[in-house]
Amino acid sequence: MGFKLKAAALLLLTGVLSMTLFAQQYPSMQYTTADGLPNNSIRALYNDSRDLLWIGTENGVAVRENGTFRNFTTADGLAFNNCWAIAEDILGNIWLGSYGGGLSFFDGVKFTAFGTADGTFDGRIRTIYSYKDDIFIGTENGVAIINISTLEVTVIPESIFDNQQSYISGFFEYEDRVFFTTYGVGLHEIIFSDNHVSAKKISDQKLIYSIGLIDDKLFTSDKELLNKFPLDNFIKGEDPENSYGSTIFWDFLKIPSGEILGAAWGIYSNNGGVYHLKYGQLKSMEVLYDIPSKEILQLEFSPKRNKLFVGTKDQGLFVIRLDDGLIYHKSDQYKIINIQELGSSQLLLQENGMQFTKKDQNGEFLIPNQTFKEIQSSYYSSGKKIPKFEDDFFELKADTKASAIEFYGMQIHQNLAWVNTNIGIYAFDERGKCLKYIPIHTYQFSFTKEGKLVETNPYGGVRIYEDLDKLIYQYYSKDLPTTPTQVTGIAASNGSLFFASVFTGLYEWNGKEFISYLDKGIWSELKFKHIKAYKKDQLVLATEFGSIFIVETNPEFRIVQEITRDVISGKNILFIESYEEHLFIGTEAGVNIYHEGNVRLINNENGLKLASFKQPSLLGSSLYLPVGLGYYHLSLDNILTPEPRQFDLGIGKLTINHDPAPESDYSWFKYKKKNITLSHRNNTIYLDLKPEGSIFPDQLQYRFRLNSNTPWSPFTFDRRLAFPYLPSGNYTLEVEVLDTHTRLSSNFYLLNIQVNPPFYLNPWFISFILIGLILIFVGIYHNRIRNYRQEEQKRIAIQNRINDLKIEALRSQLNPHFIFNAINSIQYYILNNQEEDAVEFLGKFSKLMRQTLDISSKKLITLLDDIKFIQSYIEIENERMGNRLHWNIDFIVDDKDLSDLKNYLVPPMLIQPFVENVFVHAFSRQHPNPELTISYYIYQEGILKCEITDNGRGIQAKNKVSLHESRGVYLIEERINLILQNPDLKPVTLTSQADKGTKVTLLIPYEKAPPK
Secondary structure, three states: OOOHHHHHHHHHHHOOOOOOOEEEEOOEEEEOHHHOOOOOOEEEEEEOOOOOEEEEEOOEEEEEEOOEEEEEOHHHOOOOOOEEEEEEOOOOOEEEEEEOOOEEEEOOOOEEEEOOOOOOOOOEEEEEEEEOOEEEEEEOOEEEEEEOOOOOEEEEHHHOOOOOOOOEEEEEEEOOEEEEEEOOOOEEEEEEEOOEEEEEEEEOOOOOOEEEEEOOEEEEEOOOOEEEEEHHHHHHOOOOOEEEOOOOEEEEEEOOOOOEEEEEEOOOOOOOEEEEEEOOEEEEOHHHHOOOOOEEEEEEEEOOOOEEEEEEOOOOEEEEEOOOOEEEEEEOOOOEEEEEEEOOEEEEEEOOEEEEEEOOOOOEEEEEHHHHHHHHHHHHHOOOOOOOHHHOOOOOOOOOOHHHOOEEEEEEEOOEEEEEEOOEEEEEOOOOOEEEEEOOOOOOEEEOOOOOEEEEOOOOOEEEEEEOOOOEEEEEOOOOOOOOOOEEEEEEEOOEEEEEEOOOEEEEEOOOOEEEOOOOOOOOOOOEEEEEEOOOOEEEEEEOOOOEEEEEOOOOOEEEEEEOOOOOOOOOEEEEEEEOOEEEEEEOOEEEEEEOOEEEEEOHHHOOOOOOOOOOEEEOOEEEEEOOOEEEEEEHHHHOOOOOOOOEEEEEEEEEOOEEOOHHHEEOOEEOOOEEEEOOOOOOEEEEEEEEOOOOHHHEEEEEEOOOOOOOOOOEOOOEEEEOOOOOEEEEEEEEEEEOOOOEEEEEEEEEEEEOOOHHHOHHHHHHHHHHHHHHHHHHHHHHHHOHHHHHHHHHHHHHHHHHHHHHHHHHHHHHHHHHHHHHHHHHHHHOOOHHHHHHHHHHHHHHHHHHHHHHOOOOEEHHHHHHHHHHHHHHHHHHOOOOOEEEEEEOEOOEOOOOHHHEEEOOOOOHHHHHHHHHHHOOOOOOOOEEEEEEEEEEOOEEEEEEEEOOOOOOHHHHHHHHOOHHHHHHHHHHHHHHOOOOOOOEEEEEEOOOEEEEEEEEEOEEOOOO
16 A cells, blocks of 8 residues: 555654543542532531531531531521531531530530630640540640530649640550640650549640551641651650652541542642552542542541542532542543553544553554545555545545544454544554555445445445455445445344344344335334344343334344343433443433342442443443543442442431421431331321432342232332321331342331220220110110000001101192182183173172182091082083083993992092193094093002093193193102002003093092981
């Protein structure tokens, strides 16, 4: 190749160019007032025996637990808000010294402030030290000793110097002796004698800002130097073993790795920070810990969580995870695109070129953008074949400047690193020599099992190259339904290449032809964003909308498993990788690790700051995740085999009917009661779960049940539980905690709850009520036996009276109806000016009214009186019709006339409404011969049958309905039924034919008249 020599020369030149510098960093987090701290100026840190981090600031005290802060001020009992010193005594109480307001201590329930109101000791506290059953208080002017049992205060007079340089800078122990250092008046020993404590000066060690005893070495800091003493030499007043540095140190700490760290703030110079003290030299940890502050005052460490806490005077709290499983490498200025390994070199593709770093040597060199551009220019000037856009190649511009080169990705094939860019594809060996340049522009490319380059055009077809040097290829047009288009990824499986498309599904190149799974009806899934080779003959594909499929390619295609989007955290899948049957699924929420149906999440809590991941690389057991200006290195052997983590679970907060439990029910911010009893009115409980000692509390899931025989609730990350309106009964709250980081679960029995029933549901009350009810029942029973006959007679009398009242009410409803119709007849004559007829009619009507008034008030009348009433009524109505009606009343008993109508007593006015209907409805004015016949028969003993027959026009269908449902007929039926009390008898029946007349049949109850 003509450009090879020139490229090699360029590589020699690029070896002396400045490289991209990478700074290794542990995962760190910063917390300020925006995250809940009371103040960003931290003066004291203490990680207590319960793994609670106490933070003293210039505006209050905070306790950090499970990633949140609980703040306390003077309103909560602190002596003063400006806290400079914190310590723990042998009983576990926390002592807090303020600068200017004295001392406080916390016993797990409340804060107590004392010893300053009367000026017992100086309220400007610098340091606190726990010794046996005492607490030593180092102030600006003297030492006070407090007995933790009696709270008795003893001030050491010999420690009070009334000097501006006499503040106590530290305490330490040596060979059962206790010493304290001062800033400017030397080293002193505390002398204990019977009932007396004093101090004596040991040496003139001067200008000691702070001390730190680590192993058998004492570190002291003055204005300019950090001094290291063997303890014996320091007590003797001898010179330090080593002195180094030029800043002021305020705290010292040894971490499990054996490293000694110092917290520095120069006061008058900008040279503070966290330093590593080793071999007489100071190494700044600013980059490794990612702490930009130069004003560091305090250091603390949690062995359980392997976390370093750094308190700054200006930027709040920093938390660093000292875990080699996840390390961040920060670039100084260039974005990282991809990382690969080739031979003994590590290759970093970044926006300014490709960097080669020898893994076993210190040498590294960069192939810059300019070199890539010159290789392209050399090829173009050689006169070789240049692909054309008109031939369906993706557009490639020859005049693209070096600064405008875009690097898409990198892959290793046949011991070469292949890099695709917007100006072509390059192939480099591990020495950095460019062995091939192909002037084609592609986002996605791969190689067949025979080693042929496969190029995809996002807007065109696919080419498989037989000869790269001569650009001889087989072209597959985009117009063919089997040709992959809009390819998002390529993966090899079972000797074939598989192409994922964002619009047209999955394709396969089997070495002979392309197969469209959508076109062949093999798989209807359309939109894929990622594809990756998985186990043998398996692929993993991620769709655009979040589902992930594991498919098998041999012996035939089939879907092995679908991982739905609700299983993983995050909405958008950014990448997929696999390692030892584990799937790594990158989303905006972090890295999901999927294995055998279980999912773990590596996220911000683990130190993985969420970002837009570029192209991940799996190199051996390391996963590299480029994220802009840097990349994360995940050691998978450490991450996939996390150690089991012990933690406890308690209740952090409990409310009953929205009323918080009293402070006395808590100990060290945990609800201490195991049993509670509630009334039926106060039966709503809210509580917050509190994991203690968990490294990643946000990765814990919870589910609960109130009794062992009840089902579990679903798992949730929410720590707040609510139990509204608990029914009366006994409950045991059981919570199962699933650590999603280790996939281990633990069960905790947190609380026994008894909800008392209301008094009226208590057994004694129910028994009392039952006994009372039994006594009342017995009394009622005996009373009913005694009065049974009287009540029965009374009941019968009342029932008879009810029947009488019903009959009388029915009869009272008939009278007005009859009178109304009679008055209509009189009105007829008056309206027709027939005065004589009207007078005569009025006479008849008045007679009829008298009859009506006479019989309507009686329950029974003789059949004779009833017939006379009907005869009077017929005469009046017939006269109104011009006496055209021929009528007759028959009386038949065994084919013989009834002999004595006075012997039959019947209810009055039963047939009158039916006779009235004959006059009103039966005949038209044109009827030639109106006739009416009323016949009486003996139906059975006690019942007469009366038939009312006319030869009128009959009742039309609509009138049948009207008659059947008329109020008058209903009332007559009701009257007869009340008397007969026989539901099998139908009191009224009606037959009618058009123009042939109507017959109404009534069953009339009767009684025989008593003999006279």
